[in-house]
Amino acid sequence: MAETIRVRFAPSPTGYLHVGGARTALFNWLFARRQGGRFVLRIEDTDEARSTDEAINQIIEGLRWLGLDWDEGPHFQSKRLDLYRAAADQILESGHAYRCFCTNERLETLREEAKAAKKLFVYDRKCASLDPAESGRRAAAGEPHVLRLRVPDEGVAAVEDLIRGTVKVDRSQLGDFVLTRTDGMPTFNFANVIDDHDMGITHVIRGEDHLPNTPRHLLLYRAFGYEPPRFAHVPMILGPDRAKLSKRHGAVSVLAYRDEGYLPEAMVNFLALLGWSLDDKTDFLTREQLIENFSIERINKAGAIFNLEKLQWLNGVHFRALGEAESTRRAREFMAAHGVNVEAYDHGWLDKIIALQIERSRNLAQLQQNLRYFLSDEFQHDEKAVAKHLRKEGAAPLLNEWIQLLSAAPALDHETLEPQLRALSERLQVSFSKLMQPCRVALTGVDASPGLFDVLDALGKERALKRLAYARDHLCKA
RNA sequence: GUCCCUAUCGUCUAGAGGCCUAGGACACAGCCCUUUCAAGGCUGCAACACGGGUUCGAAUCCCGUUGGGGACGCCA
DSSP states (O other): OOOOEEEEEEOSSOOBBBHHHHHHHHHHHHHHHHHHEEEEEEOOOOOOOTHHHHHHHHHHHHHHTOOOOOSSEEEEEHHHHHHHHHHHHHHHHTTEEEEEEOHHHHHHHHHHHHTTOOOOOOOOGGGSSHHHOOOOOOOHTTTOOOEEOOSSSSSSSEEEEEEEEEEEEEEEEEEEOOEEEESSOOHHHHHHHHHHHHHTTTTEEEEGGGGHHHHHHHHHHHHHHHOOOOEEEEEEEEEESSSSSSSGGSBHHHHHHHHHTTHHHHHHHHTTSSBBOOOHHHHHHOHHHHHOOOGGOOOSSOEEOOOHHHHHHHHHHHHHOOOOOHHHHHHHHHHHHHOOOOGGGGHHHHHHHHHHTTOOSHHHHHHHTTTHHHOOOOOOOOHHHHHHHHHSHHHHHHHHHHHHHHHHHHHOOOHHHHHHHHHHHHHHTTTTHHHHHHHHHHHHHHSOOOHHHHHHHHHHHHHHHHHHHHHHTTTTTO
């Protein structure tokens, strides 16, 4: 019988869920779903000083928003300290680890020396040769110490990475790294390995920044006699300057994209394409298609720059794919959460104007912005548009023609108005476009909008006439 | 600095020795559609980092150089 695939996402709650972490989570999740495996969520909160509840909530909210549901957890490392303590005792007893009483000051000096000598810093093993009995006495007397792994200084450590192949590192440069800190808390390297084993993780899919740690982890697995999982180190997500994506590149929190009104479907699709591809022509993929087709073999090796423009495009594609009913529902939901009293408007009417603007908007925040002149009569007129179409000779008389025509019109729909406007265009010897633009600016304040007949229809006769009169009296050339 | 990873259009990528006069997508430009803007359609622009090998043949394999990234914490 084939083993059950078990993967995990193990963020440390020191900040929000950023897009790099989200992509790592996504790859794990896709792999689990594709393989019929289990996806475990583990919060690595052993750094008490930097971990916050706020961050935990943000991470969970981010995962929920993306629809990356986990099968187990969240497990908290801070609640599993007994396990690490037992493991620490065990590895100390076996002789694979030893207590180190070196002070931070001494280590700092060593580090500086290494830097001056232009060499990689590795701990000099001062405490490695300490007599176990003496070590035990000093510890019992309460002398602060850490636990270090005895790393063989001969030979090479080889990692078989599913994405990168064999990665070899000289053991001599690994150093006797720290397992537990002075305060007894496990380090990342230690807790991570203990937990992955304890939770039966079969595949560790994580960021490339962890690759240099992996030989250390392997050593730990060996010291405990544990079977190591398989590793896959996914490439980094980079900012436009090719450096690891960070705050200074702008929005890196996944929830920031939610708040801008990007669809989780689009975000998932976009993130999947950062370092993975299906073939030579497919860009649009639904969640289901992603699950159906995901494989570690098709993950790239090189880092990928986060390309906002492609996300915006994909967002549009996903919006259209949602269909009118669903996309308007999402838009209503978004606006309700962003200060619009949705209940104050007729639902049918609201859906109609949303439908008018949705394909002209890159995201829901922009959609809301584009809806402003429908939702309220208080809106700014764009100075440029006014200058170009209203504040010029003949604009006021033209608006008067509009006012007359609309006042007399039995309805403001396309069928009714178009023939009349064609006739007007003919009579005034003004091109259709030149006829429309001043009216558009008067009604919307801008020179780009949905079709004018749709705008008129949505606004209704009374509001339209008011706006035309206002424009004629206040915005046209005196 | 040391070690590790990496290298195809501006960007995301296809490409696992001949299918490559290198394909798709975003972006950009032009045209079409058109009441404006989007959307859509068509066209165009644009890349195998460099140098050596291996081979009848290399974007694909090997070596080196250069560029980029990462790690070097009692952070994760």
